[in-house]
Amino acid sequence: MKLWKTTLAAAVLSLAAATSAFAARTDLTLGIVLEPPHLDPTAGAAAAIGEVTYANVFEGLTRIDDKGQVQPGLAESWAVSDDGKVYTFKLHAGVKFHDGSAFSADDVKFSLDRAHAKDS
Structure with missing residues (x-):
């Protein structure tokens, strides 16, 4: 014992x-x-x-959940045009970068333009 x-x-x-x-x-x-x-x-x-x-x-603007479904990320919602060529995202308000600067549609545009650039 x-x-x-x-x-x-x-x-x-x-x-x-x-x-x-x-x-x-x-x-x-x-x-x-x-x-x-x-x-x-x-x-x-x-x-x-x-x-x-x-x-x-x-x-990202969206994320994929554990069931494979698209969920909101930086975008709180989105709409797709009837022809499937135009996506319109509504961004979450109040999102900040690590340095405290505000996140905006200009940041999204910059990131997409950079990713689509010839040298990307």
Whole structure:
């Protein structure tokens, strides 16, 4: 009986020490198959760029949920023209970049123009 109590106490102490060690960590180690050559998704075709940056650094107008359905991202809603050629997005209000500057339709246009550019 005494050995059981000693073993249980040691296990609880080990678990407590491990839990506090993990709680104090502020770093992250991420393993991926390919290392991205840079973090600009418009400057290269490497799939690893998107794997690292999308939803971590960049956010889209929409996102795909776990059921494969399109959900709002930076856009709160959108409409598609009858011919399917024109998409009109209503952007979420109050969205800010990391530096505090406001997100706007001009930013969306800039990003789309850059992605469609000849050198992209």
